[in-house]
Amino acid sequence: MNDSQKALQKKKIIHAVMLVVLIVLFFLFISPFLLVVINVFKTKADITSNPLALIGKHGFTVKNFPEAMKKMSFWTVFFNSVVITCSATVLTIIFSAMAGFVIVRNKWKACTLLFSLMVASMVIPFQVLMVPLVSVYGGIVGVLNHRLTLILMHTGFSVSMATFMFHGAIFTNIPIELEEAAFIDGCNRWQTFWKIVFPLLKPTIATITIIDAMAFWNDYLLPSLVLQKKELYTIPIATQSFYGTYSTDIGLVMAALLLAMLPILVLYLFLQRYIVKGVTSGAVKG
Amino acid sequence: MNRNKLSYKVSQYLTFAGPALILFLGTVIIPFVYGLYLTFTSWDGISREKPFVGGDNYVAAFTDTAYWQALGRTMVYSFFAVILINALAFFLAYLVTSGVKGENFFRAGFFVPNLIGGIVLGYVWKFVFNRAFVAVADAITGGSNPSLLSTPGGAMFCLILVSVWQYAGYMMLIYVAGFMSVPDSLKEAAMIDGCTPAQAMKDVTIPLMRASFVQCIFLSITRCFMVYDVNLSLTKGEPFNSSVLAAMHVYNQAFTYKNYGTGQAEALILFVICAIVGVTQVYIGKKGEVGA
Numbered sequence: 001m002n003d004s005q006k007a008l009q010k011k012k013i014i015h016a017v018m019l020v021v022l023i024v025l026f027f028l029f030i031s032p033f034l035l036v037v038i039n040v041f042k043t044k045a046d047i048t049s050n051p052l053a054l055i056g057k058h059g060f061t062v063k064n065f066p067e068a069m070k071k072m073s074f075w076t077v078f079f080n081s082v083v084i085t086c087s088a089t090v091l092t093i094i095f096s097a098m099a100g101f102v103i104v105r106n107k108w109k110a111c112t113l114l115f116s117l118m119v120a121s122m123v124i125p126f127q128v129l130m131v132p133l134v135s136v137y138g139g140i141v142g143v144l145n146h147r148l149t150l151i152l153m154h155t156g157f158s159v160s161m162a163t164f165m166f167h168g169a170i171f172t173n174i175p176i177e178l179e180e181a182a183f184i185d186g187c188n189r190w191q192t193f194w195k196i197v198f199p200l201l202k203p204t205i206a207t208i209t210i211i212d213a214m215a216f217w218n219d220y221l222l223p224s225l226v227l228q229k230k231e232l233y234t235i236p237i238a239t240q241s242f243y244g245t246y247s248t249d250i251g252l253v254m255a256a257l258l259l260a261m262l263p264i265l266v267l268y269l270f271l272q273r274y275i276v277k278g279v280t281s282g283a284v285k286g
Numbered sequence: 287m288n289r290n291k292l293s294y295k296v297s298q299y300l301t302f303a304g305p306a307l308i309l310f311l312g313t314v315i316i317p318f319v320y321g322l323y324l325t326f327t328s329w330d331g332i333s334r335e336k337p338f339v340g341g342d343n344y345v346a347a348f349t350d351t352a353y354w355q356a357l358g359r360t361m362v363y364s365f366f367a368v369i370l371i372n373a374l375a376f377f378l379a380y381l382v383t384s385g386v387k388g389e390n391f392f393r394a395g396f397f398v399p400n401l402i403g404g405i406v407l408g409y410v411w412k413f414v415f416n417r418a419f420v421a422v423a424d425a426i427t428g429g430s431n432p433s434l435l436s437t438p439g440g441a442m443f444c445l446i447l448v449s450v451w452q453y454a455g456y457m458m459l460i461y462v463a464g465f466m467s468v469p470d471s472l473k474e475a476a477m478i479d480g481c482t483p484a485q486a487m488k489d490v491t492i493p494l495m496r497a498s499f500v501q502c503i504f505l506s507i508t509r510c511f512m513v514y515d516v517n518l519s520l521t522k523g524e525p526f527n528s529s530v531l532a533a534m535h536v537y538n539q540a541f542t543y544k545n546y547g548t549g550q551a552e553a554l555i556l557f558v559i560c561a562i563v564g565v566t567q568v569y570i571g572k573k574g575e576v577g578a
Contacts, residue, residue, distance in 0.1 A: 015384070015385070015387075018381055018384055018386050019386050022382070022386060022388075022392050025378070025396075026392055026395050026396070029395060029396055029398070029399070029455070030395060030398060032410045032411060032451075033398070035410075035414055036413070048417075050421060051417040051418050052418060052421050052422070094305075095305040095306040095309065098303065098305070099303040099305075102298060102302035103303065106298070106299075108299065110299055110303075111299070114303060117310075117315065118310065121310075121318075123561060123564075124314065124318060124557065125508070125511075125512045125557055125560070127514070127533050127536055127537075127556065127557070128550075128554060128556075129314065129321065130537075131321060131324060131540045131550045131553065132316075132318070132320040132324055133313070134541075135324060135329065136316065152312075155309050156309035156310055157313055159309055160310060163306060190301065214400075214401065217403070218402065218403030218404070219403070220403060220405045220514075220518075221537075235403075236403045236405045236406065236515075239406055239409065240405050240518075243409055243519070250413070250417070253413070254413070257409055257410055257413075260402075261402050261406055264401045264402065265402075268394075268398070268401055272394045273390075273394075275397075275401075276393060276394055276397060279397070279400075279456070279459060280462070280463055283456070283460050283463075283501075
């Protein structure tokens with residue numbers, strides 16, 4: 001055996017070891033989810049007696065699902081989450097793209113001021129804003145307990161980051177000559193933006209959709225402060241309140257947790273490539 | 287139409303930036319400024335009156351031992367969590383960029399915890415710690431064992447473990463981007479000059495990935511300092527308030543005990559400390575950055 005063959009063999013062994021390490025780590029990473037999945041099909045007594053067994057003594061049951069669905073009003077909270085996430089994401093994208101456009105293309109003081117304020121505000125954590133937010137919109141204005149309030153607040157919190165990203169995308173990727181050509185062809189600024197600029201922003205739109213939709217879907221603190229009526233709950237709040245009431249009925253808890261995770265996991269199964277790509281480009285730019 | 291007219295500028299500005307401006311001012315700027323004002327009042331959350339109390343809330347915050355204990359705990363928690371998150375994330379990124387089969391599959395798999403909100407993750411792990419871990423411990427020792435979550439040290443350990451598991455996959459993606467940005471030719475050149483792979487990693491790849499480290503450490507510090515969801519669902523501050531982290535203390539101070547002014551002052555102090563730590567880290571990190 002010559003040197004290069006030896007080196008090749010060594011490389012193969014290293015790769016095999018790495019693969020084994022990866023498989024073990026992967027298994028450890030998803031084991032909490034696997035535990036939920038195997039226990040969701042057991043009765044309460046079986047979970048308590050042996051949470052690690054694949055199938056309980058009393059056999060396989062799907063009884064936990066309908067009961068948990070009814071008790072957490074799954075379809076209502078699912079609908080709320082979908083409406084809030086979709087509306088807030090669409091609004092964030094439209095408003096931020098428009099703001100980014102006017103800021104990049106005009107050197108007015110009002111644009112620079114808004115942009116600097118937005119960039120500076122990105123360091124402010126939500127915890128600093130939550131008390132005054134409740135005080136203003138709960139105490140003074142009195143608009144809590146409306147889905148629309150939450151949607152607009154979600155949008156307000158995410159426009160700065162999204163505007164920053166659209167600003168970068170328009171600045172680097174969209175040649176101003178395109179807009180001048182559109183102007184000569186008779187487009188006004190509004191038409192130029194919607195017909196020329198916005199369609200060219202697709203990659204950034206995809207990135208922001210993924211980042212923001214995931215953040216809105218999973219957010220707990222803000223929705224829990226804004227929506228205090230049971231029929232307005234989103235999935236995270238419903239999970240929290242469900243656990244508070246039924247924590248001893250562990251079979252139901254398992255079903256509720258799985259139901260809370262399922263929508264996004266199913267989506268991930270299909271859009272996995274885009275989500276990983278979107279999150280990476282969002283994280284590296286942001 | 288004259289493009290230099292003020293009316294044109296104003297209408298353009300308001301049409302395009304107006305909606306974003308209004309929402310941004312309404313949710314971020316106004317509450318921020320109003321929050322500064324609130325720290326000088328003793329509002330109880332119900333009455334219309336907001337009596338002005340000067341610096342009392344800051345005095346209360348500085349003498350609130352529970353707050354400083356929570357902050358100290360947050361520091362300890364963040365210290366271990368940040369180091370472990372980044373070590374694991376870097377290791378994972380190294381493994382999934384080394385040319386092993388199924389890289390994309392593993393990347394996607396390690397990212398899964400980030401898809402799910404902290405509340406749900408906390409309850410999933412609560413089940414794992416309270417039931418599965420206990421069942422394993424019972425099987426090994428033959429007796430009955432308490433859950434890790436029922437001891438103060440154990441609860442903190444669990445919080446750190448869950449945070450590491452939760453964020454490692456996200457940071458891994460940033461490190462993966464960092465690994466990909468280092469040209470292979472540089473590593474090969476180093477190897478030809480007689481470097482072992484370990485030396486090439488230490489002296490070529492890692493220095494060139496400094497920006498990724500700075501970014502990941504910054505992100506993990508800010509997230510750990512402000513953690514709330516997992517803290518609430520996994521430990522709820524128990525046992526005996528020994529795992530209340532700073533954000534949870536602020537929440538309780540304001541919304542449970544109705545000391546809105548003091549809570550807001552404590553939130554501001556937390557933010558300032560977090561900002562100082564984060565900025566210092568970025569400053570130190572950026573100073574020694576090298577270009578490829």
